[in-house]
Amino acid sequence: MKKRIVCFGDSNTWGFDAKTLERFPEGVRWTSLLAERLGEEFQVVEEGLSGRTAVVDDPLFEGLNGLNYIHPCLMSHAPLELVIIMLGTNDTKERFHLTSYNIAQGIARISQKAKATTAGIKGASPIVLVVAPPPIGKEYFETEVGKSMGKDCDLKSAELSTHLKGLMQIQNTEFLDTKGIVPMNTIDYMHLDEEGHRLLSELVFNKIKNILSRERNVC
Structure with missing residues (x-):
């Protein structure tokens, strides 16, 4: 059985292309590049949704609260080697009235909920990796x-x-x-471009290698 990794995020995990307003194809999205880097031993599950927040119900759009969906999402893909959560960009919206610390608290809450599931190997808690998204450019x-x-x-x-x-x-x-490592694009300053996806995939891949090597040493 392949080792399964769920990437849970927003439009930058879904692969939104600000230039075309469509989705970047496979081979460009950081999730698909990550799958290529990891090889046949792994399966990368893309669980990105444009507009998704960590814990906030959006009064304008339905179904974007990640906290409500994380448990069934992870259980449906179990057993999991790893869960990657990259959220927070949409939580900065002025209509939500959250401070940066509040946003971090929300992400901490959803990561704890992910760790509390039995979606890991043999019903254990999955390993969770929280990724802080690239900052939004002031020009947005x-x-x-x-x-x-x-x-x-x-x-x-x-x-x-x-x-x-x-x-x-x-x-x-x-x-x-x-x-300071992965930049946003120069169109709307809040989405990744092709180079951003490439850099993110490389960064996440190296982190995963580090995590799994430590886990093997512990075992």
């Missing part, structure tokens, strides 16, 4: 997405990884920071 507000996102999304996004790192250390959850 002058693009079309600024109307929907509202003010100060870039500021909250830039502060998120610091709070997340601290909470994941307390929670003893694997953490990966993309800040």
Whole structure:
């Protein structure tokens, strides 16, 4: 049986292309590039949804609260070697009135819920890796997405990884920071372009290798 990894995220996991407003094809999305890097021994499950938040119900759109979906999602794909959670970009929206620390708290809550499932190998808790998404560029507000996102999304996004790192250390959850390594695009400044997907896949792949090698040494 292949070792299964679920990538649970928003439009940047789904593969939204801000240039065409469609989905990047396989071979471009970071999830499919990750699958190529991992090889035939692994199966990467793409569970990205545009607009998804960690814990917030969006009053404008239905079904975007990740907390409500994470448990059945993981159980449906069990048994899992690893769960990768990359959320937080949509939680910065002005209409949600969350601070950057509140957003980190929400991600900590959903990661804890993932760890509380029995979706891991032989009914154990799965290994969870939380990835802090690349910060939103300040120029986003002058693009079309600024109307929907509202003010100060870039500021909250830039502060998120610091709070997340601290909470994941307390929670003893694997953490990966993309800040300063993986850039957003120069169209709406809140989605990955082809190069961003490539860099993210490389970063996540190296982290997974590190995690699994440590797990083997423990066993």
